[in-house]
Amino acid sequence: xxxxxxxxxxxxxxxxxxxxxxxxxxxxxxxxxxxxxxxxxxxxxxxxxxxxxxxxxxxxxxxxxxxxxxxxxxxxxxxxxxxxxxxxxxxxxxxxxxxxxxxxxxxxxxxxxxxxxxxxxxxxxxxxxxxxxxxxxxxxxxxxxxxxxxxxxxxxxxxxxxxxxxxxxxxxxxxxxxxxxxxxxxxxxxxxxxxxxxxxxxxxxxxxxxxxxxxxxxxxxxxxxxxxxxxxxxxxxxxxxxxxxxxx
Amino acid sequence: xxxxxxxxxxxxxxxxxxxxxxxxxxxxxxxxxxxxxxxxxxxxxxxxxxxxxxxxxxxxxxxxxxxxxxxxxxxxxxxxxxxxxxxxxxxxxxxxxxxxxxxxxxxxxxxxxxxxxxxxxxxxxxxxxxxxxxxxxxxxxxxxxxxxxxxxxxxxxxxxxxxxxxxxxxxxxxxxxxxxxxxxxxxxxxxxxxxxxxxxxxxxxxxxxxxxxxxxxxxxxxxxxxxxxxxxxxxxxxxxxxxxxxxx
Amino acid sequence: xxxxxxxxxxxxxxxxxxxxxxxxxxxxxxxxxxxxxxxxxxxxxxxxxxxxxxxxxxxxxxxxxxxxxxxxxxxxxxxxxxxxxxxxxxxxxxxxxxxxxxxxxxxxxxxxxxxxxxxxxxxxxxxxxxxxxxxxxxxxxxxxxxxxxxxxxxxxxxxxxxxxxxxxxxxxxxxxxxxxxxxxxxxxxxxxxxxxxxxxxxxxxxxxxxxxxxxxxxxxxxxxxxxxxxxxxxxxxxxxxxxxxxxx
Amino acid sequence: xxxxxxxxxxxxxxxxxxxxxxxxxxxxxxxxxxxxxxxxxxxxxxxxxxxxxxxxxxxxxxxxxxxxxxxxxxxxxxxxxxxxxxxxxxxxxxxxxxxxxxxxxxxxxxxxxxxxxxxxxxxxxxxxxxxxxxxxxxxxxxxxxxxxxxxxxxxxxxxxxxxxxxxxxxxxxxxxxxxxxxxxxxxxxxxxxxxxxxxxxxxxxxxxxxxxxxxxxxxxxxxxxxxxxxxxxxxxxxxxxxxxxxxx
Numbered sequence: 001x002x003x004x005x006x007x008x009x010x011x012x013x014x015x016x017x018x019x020x021x022x023x024x025x026x027x028x029x030x031x032x033x034x035x036x037x038x039x040x041x042x043x044x045x046x047x048x049x050x051x052x053x054x055x056x057x058x059x060x061x062x063x064x065x066x067x068x069x070x071x072x073x074x075x076x077x078x079x080x081x082x083x084x085x086x087x088x089x090x091x092x093x094x095x096x097x098x099x100x101x102x103x104x105x106x107x108x109x110x111x112x113x114x115x116x117x118x119x120x121x122x123x124x125x126x127x128x129x130x131x132x133x134x135x136x137x138x139x140x141x142x143x144x145x146x147x148x149x150x151x152x153x154x155x156x157x158x159x160x161x162x163x164x165x166x167x168x169x170x171x172x173x174x175x176x177x178x179x180x181x182x183x184x185x186x187x188x189x190x191x192x193x194x195x196x197x198x199x200x201x202x203x204x205x206x207x208x209x210x211x212x213x214x215x216x217x218x219x220x221x222x223x224x225x226x227x228x229x230x231x232x233x234x235x236x237x238x239x240x241x242x243x244x245x246x247x248x
Numbered sequence: 249x250x251x252x253x254x255x256x257x258x259x260x261x262x263x264x265x266x267x268x269x270x271x272x273x274x275x276x277x278x279x280x281x282x283x284x285x286x287x288x289x290x291x292x293x294x295x296x297x298x299x300x301x302x303x304x305x306x307x308x309x310x311x312x313x314x315x316x317x318x319x320x321x322x323x324x325x326x327x328x329x330x331x332x333x334x335x336x337x338x339x340x341x342x343x344x345x346x347x348x349x350x351x352x353x354x355x356x357x358x359x360x361x362x363x364x365x366x367x368x369x370x371x372x373x374x375x376x377x378x379x380x381x382x383x384x385x386x387x388x389x390x391x392x393x394x395x396x397x398x399x400x401x402x403x404x405x406x407x408x409x410x411x412x413x414x415x416x417x418x419x420x421x422x423x424x425x426x427x428x429x430x431x432x433x434x435x436x437x438x439x440x441x442x443x444x445x446x447x448x449x450x451x452x453x454x455x456x457x458x459x460x461x462x463x464x465x466x467x468x469x470x471x472x473x474x475x476x477x478x479x480x481x482x483x484x485x486x487x488x489x490x491x492x493x494x495x496x
Numbered sequence: 497x498x499x500x501x502x503x504x505x506x507x508x509x510x511x512x513x514x515x516x517x518x519x520x521x522x523x524x525x526x527x528x529x530x531x532x533x534x535x536x537x538x539x540x541x542x543x544x545x546x547x548x549x550x551x552x553x554x555x556x557x558x559x560x561x562x563x564x565x566x567x568x569x570x571x572x573x574x575x576x577x578x579x580x581x582x583x584x585x586x587x588x589x590x591x592x593x594x595x596x597x598x599x600x601x602x603x604x605x606x607x608x609x610x611x612x613x614x615x616x617x618x619x620x621x622x623x624x625x626x627x628x629x630x631x632x633x634x635x636x637x638x639x640x641x642x643x644x645x646x647x648x649x650x651x652x653x654x655x656x657x658x659x660x661x662x663x664x665x666x667x668x669x670x671x672x673x674x675x676x677x678x679x680x681x682x683x684x685x686x687x688x689x690x691x692x693x694x695x696x697x698x699x700x701x702x703x704x705x706x707x708x709x710x711x712x713x714x715x716x717x718x719x720x721x722x723x724x725x726x727x728x729x730x731x732x733x734x735x736x737x738x739x740x741x742x743x744x
Numbered sequence: 745x746x747x748x749x750x751x752x753x754x755x756x757x758x759x760x761x762x763x764x765x766x767x768x769x770x771x772x773x774x775x776x777x778x779x780x781x782x783x784x785x786x787x788x789x790x791x792x793x794x795x796x797x798x799x800x801x802x803x804x805x806x807x808x809x810x811x812x813x814x815x816x817x818x819x820x821x822x823x824x825x826x827x828x829x830x831x832x833x834x835x836x837x838x839x840x841x842x843x844x845x846x847x848x849x850x851x852x853x854x855x856x857x858x859x860x861x862x863x864x865x866x867x868x869x870x871x872x873x874x875x876x877x878x879x880x881x882x883x884x885x886x887x888x889x890x891x892x893x894x895x896x897x898x899x900x901x902x903x904x905x906x907x908x909x910x911x912x913x914x915x916x917x918x919x920x921x922x923x924x925x926x927x928x929x930x931x932x933x934x935x936x937x938x939x940x941x942x943x944x945x946x947x948x949x950x951x952x953x954x955x956x957x958x959x960x961x962x963x964x965x966x967x968x969x970x971x972x973x974x975x976x977x978x979x980x981x982x983x984x985x986x987x988x989x990x991x992x
Binding site: 201 | 851856868947952959962963966
C-alpha cells in the first residue's frame with residue numbers, strides 16, 4: 001500500500017481525486033487537506049505521495065515542502081512556466097529519490113489521442129482538428145486542441161513536410177477555422193456535449209480519425225491513480241502523463 | 249416506358265445521367281445531345297422527358313423549346329435566379345400538362361439531410377454544421393452547407409427561437425467557424441475525403457446528428473432517375489427534389 | 497399557467513419530471529405525489545395535468561381517476577398492451593375534452609431519429625442499426641433499437657422493397673448482428689458510454705446516418721414539458737410523442 | 745534513384761503499384777512483368793527492388809530468384825505460412841545484404857490503426873470493433889478486423905486484464921457480435937460504403953475511438969512506395985509494414 005494525501009481536497013478536482021484514491025487498489029488515502037491545513041499534517045499522516053489540485057499561488061510552496069520531506073508529488077495544478085519547472089528540478093537535485101509528476105491533462109484517453117496524433121502526423125499530407133464542447137466554455141479552441149495542433153505542427157516540421165493541401169479561394173470568414181501552426185482547428189459549441197475532440201488525417205483515398213470523448217471530470221481519475229502508483233518509481237521531474245504510459 | 253433524352257450528354261454529369269437512364273427500369277434513353285446538336289432532334293427522337301445538365305447560358309433556350317413542344321424537363325444546370333424561375337413559370341402557364349423540375353441537388357441523401365435538419369431545427373437550442381470535402385474545393389463553406397444553414401436559420405426564426413447559446417469570449421480568429429444566418433458552419437478540407445456533411449443539434453443532455461457522405465458524383469443518379477419518372481405526373485414548375493419525395 | 501402534478505414523484509424519473517416542470521415557463525408544479533398519497537390530492541391541488549411515472553400496476557387506476565375528474569395525463573409508465581390502450585380509449589369516450597399522451601420515449605431526439613429513419617427507409621436499398629450503451633445494460637438490442645428496426649422494416653415492406661443486399665457467405669457467428677425484421681442490429685457495450693444509436697442508410701455511392709446521443713435521463717425532460725403543455729389541446733388518446741411534434 | 749520492377753503488373757493491385765512507382769520521387773519503374781515473362785528480365789532491366797503482387801503459387805519462386813540475384817523484395821501477395829516465412833529466412837541467411845518486406849496490409853492508415861489499438865488496449869476495460877464494408881464482401885468480420893481484435897486480445901492478456909464488462913443477460917441472437925479472443929466484433933454491410941473500421945475503447949466516463957476509412961485500393965499505394973524506398977536499407981526479413989514506420 002502507498003499512503004496518499006490530497007491537497008486541495010475541498011475543490012472539485014481535489015474532491016474527485018480523494019474519492020478515486022480511496023477506491024483504488026494499493027493506494028491508501030491518509031489525509032485530505034485544503035487551504036486551512038498546515039503542510040506538516042502531511043508528515044504527521046505518513047503521506048508518501050501527495051496529489052496536488054490547488055492553485056498556482058500555492059503549488060510551489062507545496063512542492064518545495066514535499067521534496068524537502070521526501071514526499072513524491074502528482075500535480076494537476078496549472079501555471080507551470082519553464083522557470084517554475086527549473087526551480088522544481090533544482091529542488092529535486094538535492095533529493096535524488098523523490099519523484100514529481102506535473103501533468104496538464106490526466107485523461108489517459110486525451111493523452112493517448114495526442115500521442116497517436118503526433119506519431120501519425122508525418123504519414124498524411126492533410127490534417128485538421130475539430131473540438132466540440134458544451135456552450136458554456138469561454139475559450140476557443142480548447143487548450144487540448146491547441147496543444148494537439150502544436151504537437152502535430154512540430155512533427156510535420158521535423159519530417160520536412162510542406163503545407164497542407166488547400167485550394168480554398170472563396171471563404172466566408174472563419175469557415176476554414178483557426179490556424180494553430182499550420183493546422184486548421186474548428187471549435188463546435190453545443191448543448192448536450194461535454195468535451196470531445198477529433199483529429200482527422202487524410203492521404204491518398206484514406207483517412208485516419210482519432211476521437212476522444214469525455215463525459216465528466218471523473219475521466220481524469222484513472223490517470224491520477226496511475227500517477228500516484230507510478231511516481232514512487234520515477235525519481236526526478238516528469239512533465240506529462242504520457243511518460244508514465246510506457247507506449248514504446 | 250418513358251422516352252428520355254439527355255442534354256449535355258458529353259459533360260461529366262450528363263454522361264453519368266445518360267448511363268443512369270439507360271440502366272433504369274421504365275426509362276428508355278432515346279437521345280444524347282450536346283452543344284453541336286439541334287434541339288429539333290429531341291422531337292425527332294420522340295423524347296417525352298429531357299434531362300438537362302448543360303450550362304447557364306444554354307438552359308433557358310432549352311427549357312423554352314421543351315415547354316413549347318410538350319416535353320417535360322428535369323434540370324440540374326445551375327444559375328436560376330428568381331427572374332429566370334418566373335420566366336419558366338410564364339412559359340408553363342401556356343402548357344398546362346408540362347412539368348419542369350429544377351433541382352440544385354439530386355442526391356436523395358443530401359436532400360433528406362436538409363429536410364430533416366429543417367424539421368429538427370425548432371426542437372434544439374443548439375445547432376452547428378460541419379462540412380468536409382477534398383482539398384481541391386475552391387469555396388468554403390460548400391453550397392449545400394450554406395443552403396442547410398439558411399434553412400435551419402429560417403426554421404428557428406419561424407419558431408421564435410433566440411440565438412444559439414455560446415459563451416465564447418476568447419477566440420482564436422476563425423475557431424468558431426463562419427456565420428450563415430445564426431448558424432456556425434465549419435469547413436474541413438482533407439485528402440482522402442470526397443463530400444460529407446454533418447448537422448449537429450444539441451439540447452438538454454442529448455444531441456441529434458444527421459450526416460451525409462457522398463463518395464462519387466454517381467450518388468446523384470438515383471435522384472435524376474426519380475426525377476425523370478416523376479416529372480411526367482407533376483405539371484408546372486417544381487423547385488427542389490424534396491417535393492418529389494412525398495415526405496409528409 | 498397550467499397546473500401540473502407529478503405521480504411517482506419519489507422515483508428517479510418522477511423526481512426529474514417534477515424538477516423540469518418547476519423550471520418550465522407556463523407550467524406550475526402544484527403537487528408531487530407518490531405511493532403513499534391519495535389520488536384525491538390531485539383534485540385538492542387543482543391539477544389540470546398529471547405527469548405519471550409510476551408502475552404498470554398503478555397506472556391504470558391513476559388514469560381512470562384522472563379522466564373521470566377531467567384531468568389531462570402525460571404518461572411515461574410502461575406496460576401498455578393493446579387491451580389497456582382500448583380501455584383508456586373507452587374512458588376517454590365519456591370525457592370528450594380530456595387528453596391523454598402515452599409515450600414509450602420522451603426524448604425528442606430519439607423520437608425524431610425514429611421518425612426520420614422511417615421516412616428515409618424507402619429511399620435506400622441498405623440499412624443497419626448500431627446501438628451503443630454502458631456495459632450494465634441487460635438487454636441487447638435496446639428497446640429503442642428494436643422499435644427503430646421494426647419501423648424501418650415496415651416502411652420497406654410498404655414500399656415493396658426486397659431484402660437488403662448482403663453477399664456474406666462466411667460469417668463468424670454473430671458478426672452480422674441480430675435480425676429485427678429484415679434489419680441487422682448491432683449492440684455495442686462499452687464503459688464510458690451512456691445511450692447512443694446510429695441508423696445507417698446506404699445507396700449508390702452515398703450514405704445517410706442519423707445518430708442520437710443521450711448523456712443522462714434528464715434528456716427526457718424537454719419532451720415531458722412539451723407533453724404537459726400540449727396535452728391540454730389534444731383531446732383523446734395519443735400514443736407516441738411524435739404526434740405532438742407536428743413534423744409534417 | 746532506385747530501380748523498381750513490378751511482378752504481377754497486369755493484375756489490379758500490380759497495375760496500381762506500377763502507376764504509383766512511376767509517379768513517386770526517387771523511384772524508377774524499369775520493368776512491368778506478369779505471368780508470361782521470364783524472371784531473368786528483372787536482371788536485364790537492372791531491377792534493384794521488386795514489388796510482388798502475384799499469386800501464392802508463384803511468389804515463393806519469385807522470392808528465391810530475387811534473393812539469389814541480390815534484388816530486394818516488397819511483397820503484397822498473400823498465403824505466407826510460418827513454414828514459408830522460415831524458408832525465406834533461410835534464403836536470406838545466405839544473402840546478408842538483401843531485404844524482404846512481406847506485408848498483409850499496405851495501407852498506412854490501417855497499419856497505424858492496428859498499432860495504436862494495440863498500444864491503447866491495456867488502458868481501457870472496454871473495447872469493441874465495428875467494421876463497415878460494401879455489401880459484396882463475402883467474409884464477416886473482415887481480415888483486418890479479425891487481426892485487430894487478436895492484437896488487442898493479446899495485449900490485454902499480457903497486461904493481465906480480465907474480461908470486458910458486459911451485463912447482457914437477454915440477447916437477440918447475434919446482437920452482441922462475433923467474439924474474436926475476448927473482443928466483440930460487429931460487421932456492417934451497406935451500399936455506398938467501401939472499407940471502414942472503428943475501434944472503440946471505453947473507461948471511466950471517457951471513450952477513445954480510432955477509425956480508418958479507405959475509399960479505394962489506391963490507398964495502399966503510399967505504403968508500397970514507402971516499402972520500396974525503405975527495403976534497400978533493411979536487410980533480412982520484415983513481416984508487417986509497421987516495422988518500417990519507425991513508431992518507436
